Amino acid sequence: MTSVQTVTQPTVLVIDDEAGPRDALKVILRPFFKIRSAENAQSALDVLRNEPIDIITLDQRLPDRHGLDLLHEIKHEHPDVEVVIVTGYGSLKSAMESIRQGATGYLLKPFNVNELITLAQQTMDKKRRLDFLRRSLRSSRELWGLGEENARSWDTLKSEYLTLYLNARGNAVLPQEEMSLVPLLSDILEATDRHLLNHSSRVSFYATLMAARLDLTIAQQKSLAMGAFLHDIGKTSFPAYRFSEDQVLPSGEPIVCREHCERGARAATTLGLPKEVHDIIAYHHERWNGQGYPHGVSGPDIPVLARIVGIAQAFDHLTADAPGRSCLSTETAIQQIALNSGTHFDPQLLEIFLDVVKDSAVSLPTMAVVPAA
Numbered sequence: 001m002t003s004v005q006t007v008t009q010p011t012v013l014v015i016d017d018e019a020g021p022r023d024a025l026k027v028i029l030r031p032f033f034k035i036r037s038a039e040n041a042q043s044a045l046d047v048l049r050n051e052p053i054d055i056i057t058l059d060q061r062l063p064d065r066h067g068l069d070l071l072h073e074i075k076h077e078h079p080d081v082e083v084v085i086v087t088g089y090g091s092l093k094s095a096m097e098s099i100r101q102g103a104t105g106y107l108l109k110p111f112n113v114n115e116l117i118t119l120a121q122q123t124m125d126k127k128r129r130l131d132f133l134r135r136s137l138r139s140s141r142e143l144w145g146l147g148e149e150n151a152r153s154w155d156t157l158k159s160e161y162l163t164l165y166l167n168a169r170g171n172a173v174l175p176q177e178e179m180s181l182v183p184l185l186s187d188i189l190e191a192t193d194r195h196l197l198n199h200s201s202r203v204s205f206y207a208t209l210m211a212a213r214l215d216l217t218i219a220q221q222k223s224l225a226m227g228a229f230l231h232d233i234g235k236t237s238f239p240a241y242r243f244s245e246d247q248v249l250p251s252g253e254p255i256v257c258r259e260h261c262e263r264g265a266r267a268a269t270t271l272g273l274p275k276e277v278h279d280i281i282a283y284h285h286e287r288w289n290g291q292g293y294p295h296g297v298s299g300p301d302i303p304v305l306a307r308i309v310g311i312a313q314a315f316d317h318l319t320a321d322a323p324g325r326s327c328l329s330t331e332t333a334i335q336q337i338a339l340n341s342g343t344h345f346d347p348q349l350l351e352i353f354l355d356v357v358k359d360s361a362v363s364l365p366t367m368a369v370v371p372a373a
């Protein structure tokens with residue numbers, strides 16, 4: 001297991017074509033960061049290729065490229081560099097698009113100095129957590145193995161992560177909800193691929209919408225939300241995994257390494273999560289007709305919460321907007337998934353799911369739904 005590394009002064013790259021804001025950002029951030037700056041997209045990319053950069057403040061309007069296009073390229077080429085958008089032309093739409101493209105935060109000019117410093121420090125804290133997890137995921141195969149080594153590795157990871165998490169908050173006592181595993185597991189998904197985190201969040205959102213239509217206990221609803229969020233956690237065990245490289249069948253089911261179900265389910269048990277969460281992870285690729293994997297069980301033998309997540313993840317794989325992937329409109333995705341009712345998917349649950357999607361089309365997260373071309 002990689003240990004928490006000594007913190008050295010990080011480097012921020014300030015990208016802004018106007019001298020005034022650029023100089024202000026440099027002066028304000030200089031006590032906390034080594035400073036590099038660029039006046040346009042091309043020189044920013046040159047700096048990134050030649051020097052280690054930790055975080056970036058990015059102006060949304062540049063002379064040679066729109067800031068969001070540059071953000072897209074930066075997150076593709078340098079996924080471990082965190083970006084804060086600083087703009088004088090803010091809108092809710094552009095803020096949401098920035099976050100969807102991977103920005104950590106969004107700040108309006110003229111900015112409040114304290115807000116800028118806080119956001120820059122929070123962004124750096126996040127980068128330290130994600131870098132630590134990337135190193136840990138690369139170096140600790142035991143996390144996904146069998147036996148005592150597996151439990152010991154998760155204990156070490158949890159305790160080192162918590163140290164980083166608490167240090168960033170001045171060792172404050174954490175609220176109850178932050179004592180849970182959610183921040184760690186969410187960061188593990190993001191450290192692997194932020195598109196995997198976005199997918200996991202959306203699938204959990206869809207599953208929660210389904211829960212409202214079904215007669216589930218509160219405990220089942222909680223397990224459904226958690227299991228949906230973690231259904232692909234096993235994919236984080238593959239160092240080269242990329243969400244955009246998942247091949248997807250016409251039914252929406254991704255063709256991926258089968259071990260991700262077993263590895264993820266084993267981790268859920270090791271982490272002490274409820275059995276229903278384990279079962280969602282273990283069985284979300286089973287099919288109603290028994291031709292799924294890894295167990296080949298069919299019909300009602302597939303745990304009901306796993307059947308729900310199987311449908312939700314298929315719908316999201318069809319509609320998700322990720323680099324290099326073509327995505328379907330909601331209407332086309334509904335038609336395509338409906339073709340597999342009774343073969344791949346539980347027909348009753350699928351009917352409810354498609355009703356939920358149709359009824360909620362207006363309020364579905366814009367991240368999840370791509371308008372018809």
Ligand SMILES: [Fe+2]
Nearest residue numbers: 231232284285
């Ligand atoms: Fe999966």
